[in-house]
Amino acid sequence: MRQVQVVGGGPAGAMAALAAMRGGASVRIFEKSRFPRHKVCGEFLSPAILKLMRRAGCEEAFLQLRPAELHEMRIHFGRSARRPAVRHRLSQPAYGLSRYELDRLLLQHAASLGAQVTREHWTASTAMDARASVIVSTGRKSIAPAGNRLFGFKAHFHGGPVNDVVELYFFDDCYIGVSAIEGGTTNVCGLAPERMLRSLAFDPTEVLQRCEPLAERVRGLTQKIDWLTTGPLVFSQRLDQPIASSTCYQAGDALGFIDPFTGSGMLNAMLTGELAGLAASRGESAESYLRDCHRLLRRPFAISSAFRIALGTGLAGLFAPFVPGRLLFEMTRPALSV
Numbered sequence: 001m002r003q004v005q006v007v008g009g010g011p012a013g014a015m016a017a018l019a020a021m022r023g024g025a026s027v028r029i030f031e032k033s034r035f036p037r038h039k040v041c042g043e044f045l046s047p048a049i050l051k052l053m054r055r056a057g058c059e060e061a062f063l064q065l066r067p068a069e070l071h072e073m074r075i076h077f078g079r080s081a082r083r084p085a086v087r088h089r090l091s092q093p094a095y096g097l098s099r100y101e102l103d104r105l106l107l108q109h110a111a112s113l114g115a116q117v118t119r120e121h122w123t124a125s126t127a128m129d130a131r132a133s134v135i136v137s138t139g140r141k142s143i144a145p146a147g148n149r150l151f152g153f154k155a156h157f158h159g160g161p162v163n164d165v166v167e168l169y170f171f172d173d174c175y176i177g178v179s180a181i182e183g184g185t186t187n188v189c190g191l192a193p194e195r196m197l198r199s200l201a202f203d204p205t206e207v208l209q210r211c212e213p214l215a216e217r218v219r220g221l222t223q224k225i226d227w228l229t230t231g232p233l234v235f236s237q238r239l240d241q242p243i244a245s246s247t248c249y250q251a252g253d254a255l256g257f258i259d260p261f262t263g264s265g266m267l268n269a270m271l272t273g274e275l276a277g278l279a280a281s282r283g284e285s286a287e288s289y290l291r292d293c294h295r296l297l298r299r300p301f302a303i304s305s306a307f308r309i310a311l312g313t314g315l316a317g318l319f320a321p322f323v324p325g326r327l328l329f330e331m332t333r334p335a336l337s338v
Helices: 009-021 050-058 059-064 099-114 193-197 206-207 214-217 265-282 286-313 315-322 325-331
Strands: 003-007 026-030 068-077 087-097 117-118 133-136 151-157 165-171 173-180 188-192 229-232 249-251
Touching: 003 009, 003 265, 009 026, 009 050, 009 099, 009 133, 009 265, 026 099, 026 193, 050 059, 050 087, 050 265, 059 099, 059 214, 059 315, 068 173, 099 117, 133 265, 151 193, 151 206, 165 214, 173 206, 173 214, 188 206, 193 206, 206 214, 249 265
Parallel strands: 003 026, 003 133, 026 117, 068 165, 133 249
Antiparallel strands: 068 087, 151 188, 151 229, 165 173, 173 188
């Protein structure tokens, strides 16, 4: 029986473990951090998430958590409330579920099916079996020059309007998303440049007030948890990186961090985790796995980069009303081909 060791118990790691066990492998997951816990995340799950959950054997458990159903995308450009939002209906419902609940569900499901969960840091000496394949899903490692960096932040709110819309706000090099998750809670999550955050004493509440429609949207909401922050964040992809070992596979944000405004980050992470688990269980090379990831993700990564350039030049706001929302949404999503 093949031995697979998964470093990191988040969604990518748990999906890797589940896929590897489906392939007949014995799996050990290394997760050193307190788990589950709230994390900075837009907590938006693309419609295809149900297909992934079905393959993992936990679709029913996922739906029992009563994730919010999201049916519309609403995009705001600029700080003025006078500029109308661009609205698009989603062809299929997306979902909102907190990382706390999602991470708990997937890791517990993997453990219930036989994955051994080890609460310690993975090293070559703790690996036990040097012949085992290793899947690294520990998230991103970002290095960026001070002053030009982006930082992420998130908080949960209750009260006020809870709707079926994912609302995106772009202004002053910031991106902030507002959408419902389970339990009638609203998630507010975004990115802002370091220079702005420093001028506002790193208080995300002040960032929200710089955009009129966003300030109006959160008015009346009551904060449930303190702001969480993370960073610096660097958009990257490592699909063409040199292969250090034919039996070591990187998945999730360890493989690449895509712009969060596309709403496909969680789907990408879980899908690459699944691909890595299948490849490891079959004994496929890491090089072959990366080729599969490249075919799957090259279009979403390219569209994301192009849209970010358009945002920086101001063209995104001009052309967005004329681009079919369904086309934009589908072009930033990977196709489930496994």
